[in-house]
Amino acid sequence: MTIENSNEKHEIRVQPIENGTVIDHITAGQALNVLKIIGKPGTSEGIMSVLINAPSSHGKKDVIKIEGREINAQEFDKIALIAPNATINIIRNFKVASKKQVQIPEHIEGVVKCVNPNCITNSNEPIKSNFTVNNENRYVFLRCDYCERIISENIADNLL
Amino acid sequence: MRFKDFDTISMKDFSRDMIDHILDTADKLEPIAKNEEKSDILNGKILAVLFFEPSTRTRMSFETAIKRLNGDVLSLGAVDASSITKGENLADTIRVIEGYADGIILRHPKEGSAKMAAEMTSTPVINAGDGAGHHPTQTFLDLYTMRRESRLEGVKIAIAGDLKYGRTVHSLCYALSHYNADITLVSPKELRMPREIIRDLKNRGIEVKQTDSMEDAIQDVDVLYVTRIQKERFPDPAEYQRVSTSLQITTELLKNANPDLKIMHPLPRVNEIDSGVDFTSHACYFKQSFYGVPVRMALLSLIMGCIE
Ligand SMILES: Nc1ncnc2c1ncn2[C@@H]1O[C@H](COP(=O)(O)OP(=O)(O)O)[C@@H](O)[C@H]1O
Numbered sequence: 423m424t425i426e427n428s429n430e431k432h433e434i435r436v437q438p439i440e441n442g443t444v445i446d447h448i449t450a451g452q453a454l455n456v457l458k459i460i461g462k463p464g465t466s467e468g469i470m471s472v473l474i475n476a477p478s479s480h481g482k483k484d485v486i487k488i489e490g491r492e493i494n495a496q497e498f499d500k501i502a503l504i505a506p507n508a509t510i511n512i513i514r515n516f517k518v519a520s521k522k523q524v525q526i527p528e529h530i531e532g533v534v535k536c537v538n539p540n541c542i543t544n545s546n547e548p549i550k551s552n553f554t555v556n557n558e559n560r561y562v563f564l565r566c567d568y569c570e571r572i573i574s575e576n577i578a579d580n581l582l
Numbered sequence: 583m584r585f586k587d588f589d590t591i592s593m594k595d596f597s598r599d600m601i602d603h604i605l606d607t608a609d610k611l612e613p614i615a616k617n618e619e620k621s622d623i624l625n626g627k628i629l630a631v632l633f634f635e636p637s638t639r640t641r642m643s644f645e646t647a648i649k650r651l652n653g654d655v656l657s658l659g660a661v662d663a664s665s666i667t668k669g670e671n672l673a674d675t676i677r678v679i680e681g682y683a684d685g686i687i688l689r690h691p692k693e694g695s696a697k698m699a700a701e702m703t704s705t706p707v708i709n710a711g712d713g714a715g716h717h718p719t720q721t722f723l724d725l726y727t728m729r730r731e732s733r734l735e736g737v738k739i740a741i742a743g744d745l746k747y748g749r750t751v752h753s754l755c756y757a758l759s760h761y762n763a764d765i766t767l768v769s770p771k772e773l774r775m776p777r778e779i780i781r782d783l784k785n786r787g788i789e790v791k792q793t794d795s796m797e798d799a800i801q802d803v804d805v806l807y808v809t810r811i812q813k814e815r816f817p818d819p820a821e822y823q824r825v826s827t828s829l830q831i832t833t834e835l836l837k838n839a840n841p842d843l844k845i846m847h848p849l850p851r852v853n854e855i856d857s858g859v860d861f862t863s864h865a866c867y868f869k870q871s872f873y874g875v876p877v878r879m880a881l882l883s884l885i886m887g888c889i890e
Pocket residue numbers: 425427428429430434437438439440444446485487511513516517518521
């Protein structure tokens with residue numbers, strides 16, 4: 423099986439997939455964090471393969487291929503927070519049916535837990551966490567709408 | 583400007599025009615605060631004073647403000663509040679109290695609690711301190727004090743003490759950014775103002791200076807604003823001693839100060855300001871504490887829609 427529309431044929435180290443999603447250009451080292459988002463038990467039955475530190479035109483990248491599942495908009499937003507350069511390729515019948523660059527959302531609700539233990543969103547109240555996303559040249563940081571605490575480096579550790 | 587039913591959560595919600603209007607209104611109400619004139623401005627209004635944390639000054643000055651304007655206070659002190667709610671969450675408590683009162687004044691230990699409370703009810707909420715978060719009415723009275731006793735527009739101010747955790751200081755700096763203030767921060771490096779806040783201020787056009795020398799800082803300022811340094815912040819008691827002594831204000835230190843220098847403190851003080859200073863013309867902190875009354879009167883009257 424060759425992949426017609428790939429200019430990186432020789433780099434494919436995993437079986438081509440018939441239907442599913444390829445998340446490409448993940449910031450090197452972030453693949454396992456992306457897996458935390460898309461790999462929640464019960465969300466996919468198919469094979470997932472992960473490439474870490476794959477060579478790319480701008481240094482290294484991680485790539486994830488998911489068989490039999492097209493990922494959804496909510497997952498898109500989360501991925502954007504930790505891998506702002508990722509592209510999402512939907513594969514249908516072995517071909518790239520659509521390709522989208524992730525979009526960093528301006529605001530997220532119920533996606534990340536506030537790191538401030540004394541924040542009202544971390545108590546027994548009927549509210550979701552809410553963050554305003556700041557994106558300075560793809561340096562992403564979050565500011566809690568309730569307590570204003572900033573999360574920058576460890577966003578992945580605080581995904582809900 | 584529409585104040586009626588406005589939630590007072592953070593200084594960031596207030597424009598310069600709004601702040602000026604509150605301070606102007608406080609000016610007019612000051613004779614009532616001093617009980618030189620009688621007033622019925624808040625007649626027929628019930629304000630719930632809901633404190634989940636001990637506080638004397640803030641709570642009493644709110645209650646005084648309401649009573650001087652002939653409004654009614656529904657007061658739950660810290661102890662009552664915890665027994666009344668019996669483990670109930672804040673969201674539920676707010677939705678119960680909204681049925682009893684025309685406005686809710688809230689002090690709660692969690693950051694963001696006042697914002698959440700405001701989202702739960704259409705009754706106006708006034709944040710009287712949310713953990714290490716905001717305390718906007720303290721800032722209004724600080725600004726009012728500067729305007730009355732020194733100057734506010736273009737004020738040269740040194741702010742000293744715990745600038746890392748001190749909630750009054752962060753709100754104050756945001757507010758001063760409306761008035762072209764010249765701000766010098768005085769603190770040991772352990773208690774410096776967080777980087778994000780310095781950056782926010784920069785984005786608002788205010789470049790703050792930082793020093794750890796009290797002597798240098800007070801050379802040429804109109805106002806010295808002192809805050810408390812909490813012992814709990816220091817793992818080592820000797821370190822606490824060293825830091826708190828290095829920032830202590832004494833009459834000795836003030837010998838060469840600008841004669842018009844005014845010293846402010848949100849109170850309670852521990853030993854940041856030597857009691858000898860109380861009898862100098864610099865001491866302004868007891869007046870400042872009184873000004874909490876006219877300022878809170880102004881805010882409540884505007885929010886209740888009792889005056890324009
Ligand atoms: N059928 C397939 N099975 C597995 N991976 C595929 C398949 N088709 C494309 N890919 C991978 O998806 C990514 C996007 O493909 P493509 O659009 O051809 O490349 P590029 O984005 O580099 O121009 C690449 O990493 C490619 O290797």
